[in-house]
Amino acid sequence: MTLPDSLKADCESCFGLCCVALPFSASADFAIDKDAGKPCPNLDQDFRCGIHRDLRKRGFPGCTVYDCFGAGQKVSQVTFSGRDWRQAPETATQMFAVFPVVRQLHELLWYLTEALTLDPARELHDELRAALDETGRLSRGDADDLLVLDVPAHRQAVNTLLLRTSELVRAGTPRRKNRRGADLIGAKLKGADLRAADLRGAYLIGADLRGADLRLADLIGADLRGTELGGADLTGSIFLTQPQLNAAKGDAATKLSPALTRPAHWSAPDRPRRASR
Known part of the structure; x- marks a missing residue:
């Protein structure tokens, strides 16, 4: 399977959203507590991590595990048209709320993309392709639409297809x-x-x-x-x-x-x- 670049994290095109929007608690994964919407103290002005090479040594292995499936650059460059939350602080609250929504949609895009490469499930490919197109369309919606989207319902519909895909792929074993x-x-x-x-x-x-x-x-x-x-x-x-x-x-x-x-x-x-x- 070859993933499209849109499903790969591009931190250069993101406004450090995972370092700001998401909360974390002091634990084996994170050295400190941080509230949602509060920038990590290690986030530089250029939206890069100031301790990226030493995250594990400095007590932040959780940061090395996280992946946004490309949602960060989608929200930064598409949903908010390249306006970052520092230069346009009025966008911050909405931007940080939209990010986890788009992240969930991009995770579904990953699964659907993979499902379409699985030949034993070819009888489902039309349905899978339709679900892929619809999920992609939803991920490109404006901030207001994304914030009222019933993500659990959409996930359930997609998951039903993925479960059927799984059964077909594993049936011969x-x-x-x-x-x-x-x-x-x-x-x-x-x-x-x-x-x-x-x-x-x-x-x-x-x-x-x-x-x-x-x-x-x-x-x-x-x-x-x-x-x-x-x-x-x-x-x-x-x-x-x-x-x-x-x-x-x-x-x-x-x-x-x-x-x-x-x-x-x-x-x-x-x-x-x-x-x-």
């Missing part, structure tokens, strides 16, 4: 495991055969999936924070997004589909130690 929404926090699943498993919305926080076979597994909405994916095979997994990967722990031996990027903070695979003499 025997012994498919159903772990939808399962509590697998810290689960010991090293080397597990999870081919074509339904892991939609599963809680895999801190789970050990090293060397697991996740080919064709449906991972939409699965929580992969701290999940060990070293050596796991994720090629052909369905609806796996970059933010999910960014939150996990993998290595150079983790197998990924071409549309996904190996996170820079992933470690090299463990090497056997030499016996001491």
